[in-house]
Amino acid sequence: MNKQLTFLTSVMLMSCLMAATPPPGKLAKPLPQPSVSQPNAIRPDPKPPVPKTPFINRQNMNLAVKPGDDFYQYANGEWLKKNLIPASKTSWGSLNVLREKSLDAMKSLLEEATQNTKKGRLYQMVGDFYASGMDSIAIEQKGFDPIKADLARVEQVHSKADVLNEIAYQRTQGNSMLFPFFVDQDSRNVTKYIGQFVQGGTTLPDRDYYLKNDPRSQKVREAYRDYLTKLFGLIGEQPSKASQNADLIMRLETALANAQMARVELRDPIKTYNKLTVADFSKQTPGINWSDLMPKMGIHGQDTVLVQNPAFYRSMDSLLTATSVEDMKTYMRWNLLKNAAPYLSNSFVNQNFAFNKVLSGQKELTPRWQRMSMLIDGSLGDLLGQLYVQQYFKPQAKQRILVLIDNLEASFKEHINALDWMSIDTKKRALTKLTSFKRKIGYPDKWKNYDGVTIRRDDFYGNMKAADKWWYKDNFNRFGKAVDRTEWGMTPPTVNAYYNPVKNEIAFPAAILQFPFFDAEADDAINYGGICAVIGHEMTHGFDDQGRQYDADGTLRDWWTTDDATNFKQRADKVKEQFFGFKVLDSLKVNGQLTLGENLADLGGLAIAYDAFKKTKQGQGKTEIDGFTPDQRFFLSWAQVWRRNILPETQAQQILVDPHAPTQYRCNGPLSNIDAWYKAFNVQPGQTMYKAPDQRIKVW
Known part of the structure; x- marks a missing residue:
């Protein structure tokens, strides 16, 4: 997951291209190169050069x-027939081939780094992070221990003020609950950074999955409810209680989805530019005093913010007012669970994948080494990028x-x-x-x-959270710069x-x-x-x-x-x-x-x-x-x-x-x-x- 919070209009080289790091310099110590010969070894006869595949094959x-009937098929038809989608992928094309090549390169670099962690901080950080993520036995033994402390914190919530304070705290830890917030350029004053509140609070990829009643949307909602129930069960909830929790989350997230703008509306930079003073923002959300809450997220001295969709925040405030503290605690526990599930023991990972199978159709889980490579690229991308x-x-x-x-x-x-x-x-x-x-x-x-x-070889989840917290701090340190x-x-x-x-x-x-x-x-x-x-x-x-x-x-x-x-x-x-x-x-x-x-x-x-x-x-x-x-x-x-x-x-x-x-x-x-x-x-x-x-x- 890439932590960088920038407004990107990407060219789709898809699964994400187009969803979404020296002049050339050298590291102090170059990577060791594989040996091509050894003393006294018999050198084999050189092989004839392999003919290069034509650029247009x-x-x-x-x-x-005919090109004029379907140029895409004319140019690619046989390739499409011969290149079926691998079981661990949701698509397969030119861009996927390049991504596989990039992942193979990252794997090689990361495996090399795991053997050379004493060569310096760069190697130690990416090498130990990768080693910790590949240690499936240690991850399995820990179960959901890595999130028990956060779940215990939620149990100490006793009031609406506590709810908001815990959401603010979790934001500083890299967990975004209910209302996403980040710092980026003010698009009407681009020499300045400004805090930006955007709509959120839901799990499914788009609001329409909650609101439409076509067969696809219904199937996804059914799978999501099943996923909710099973994850709550994995942390010890009785089946009836887990089912009640699932119904609650569905109700809350559907209400939030109803308040969200559609994606087409979000493409309008004028409509989504709403600069408010913090005082005015608080007036629009009587249940939330942003002047009090923002410092608890590490935001000090900011008197204006950008709010992507003020109507969403008004609806969110009403929902908070109408929802009991116990129900909000369930919502917070769900956010902790869903954020952590892909990185915990196999029972959590498998349930996460089972749900995503319904969403995407993917047949097999992405190999661990690829998941870890992508995670480290998103978490410590400028270190891995140097290599x-x-x-x-x-x-x-x-x-x-x-x-x-x-x-x-x-x-x-x-x-x-x-x-x-x-x-x-x-x-x-x-x-x-x-x-x-x-x-x-x-x-x-x-x-x-x-x-x-700090990256430790024996603490995969802790490494991920350390990077999450760094990204949050790095983003908020933009203020005043x-x-x-x-x-x-x-x-x-x-x-x-x-x-x-x-x-x-x-x-x-x-x-x-x-x-x-x-x-x-x-x-x-x-x-x-x-x-x-x-x-x-x-x-x-x-x-x-x-x-x-x-x-x-x-x-x-x-x-x-x-x-x-x-x-x-x-x-x-x-x-x-x-x-x-x-x-x-x-x-x-x-x-x-x-x-x-x-x-x-x-x-x-x-x-x-x-x-x-x-x-x-x-x-x-x-x-x-x-x-x-x-x-x-x-x-x-x-x-x-x-x-x-x-x-x-x-x-x-x-x-x-x-x-x-x-x-x-x-x-x-x-x-x-x-x-x-x-x-x-x-x-x-x-x-x-x-x-x-x-x-x-x-x-x-």
Whole structure:
């Protein structure tokens, strides 16, 4: 679990890409390298070089499908047939393959560190953390002992004031109960940090799971109630009491879900920007004196806060008033249980997985070493990231990506200048924003050092909590400090990328700079259809329906003329309607409003990357490689990035919660609006993806 609390608009290289760390320097002591020879050993005959798989492999394509009918299947059909989803995964595609590669790399580094904990603090911390998490016998012997002290604290709660005080205390320990709170930039005053209250208090991935009565939602609720009952049983509750507790949690969380904004509403940065004085906030919630409570969370001297959804907090306050202390104690115990369950003994882990099987369809539990690798990446990511960068990231890749970003920026400038729907004044401001983008490639310029965190080889849960508490303290220590614009929102081993509007920055962690996105040996068509389309995607996020509301400094303010904003919305609405028309599962369709920002970024990024490609030597030529023209290779590269098989349960969940469209529509949706794609593959009227020239959507 990544502890970094930043507002990220990520490009979906999915399970999360697109859900969501020195210039190249060296650690004081490099990792030991495996020996390739020994004295007196007989050196074997050199093996002949293994032919490299072509960047566009016909064996992965379904050539029986016409490109104009379903380009995604044409480019990927055979790969999709041959690459079934592993039992421990919910999807399998290009991005999963890269993630597996990243996890394998982390495993190698962590296992090496466990054998070298005396080489320094970095090795000791990640090595002992990993060793503690892999010690399944010790974890099993402890059962739920690690949370007994917290459960005992809850038993000492006797009043509503005690309830609030305990929630505040648990927040300082890394447990977020009822109301999530963190510190981040004030989007209307981006040089300052401000405390931010957002809606929360529920467990299921989206409010609709509580509120809808379709068969899928009902099935999830039934499984959730069963999960509640069984976890309460595991800590000694009698079956009847555990069942009563489950009913109570369902009632409380359903009431909270009713008060939450829908995900589409949460995409509105104006609607969710509500600055209140602490005194006014307290007036809206008579049962909570925030001036008294905030210092107990370690927040001092702050007289204003941002409240994402004031109506939620008013409803939450009413619910607190109407709920008995004993019932709130049950709610707090549940929060402790659910947060800890994946990290306790097998009985808890297995019940957690049984519930998630219903949510996602995953058949087998993710291997322990992968769970531990991901946990350490989220908890101590800047330590593990240093090892990853030293071992796996080539410095020249960073320089190459910076050049590609320059090329994409030049292409985007041309696109903006050529717009026939935008005024000169707005164009000038758009160009200023574009040239103000901050670029982050590979890894941070400075690393977090996790001062004060003690990691022990014999205390897995304690290690996790020590990291949780450090992240909480690190976040709250932002108060009174200058905004740190060097801070990253992802770690180097992350296969993802993002645009952050309040910093006006684009970031590409080291792990994404690999094939199929990028390969130093690939022809330009491959890299421009891959990583350059991703770069263009992130740049376009600065000008999508959300990003366009932030200026060059990252400030949330309107810098558009009324006519230009109207012209943009008209074009964006066409993209929205196009994606609303894509049917995914039985009655489920793509939510064109929820996915609008990502779809605009895909369309803009692909168009910008293509025009940048046409300025390269290959793009201006006609030389075929493996039987494909340069333009064909560009679009095939784009398509193979998005190939993925996905379980229907996971797909249904992502339709509700993910701002990215399913990958086949991320591939095909933008292509049907790109004139050059029609020419490259001779797409004709009557073919499924064909759109008349005057119906093709052009925004950026």
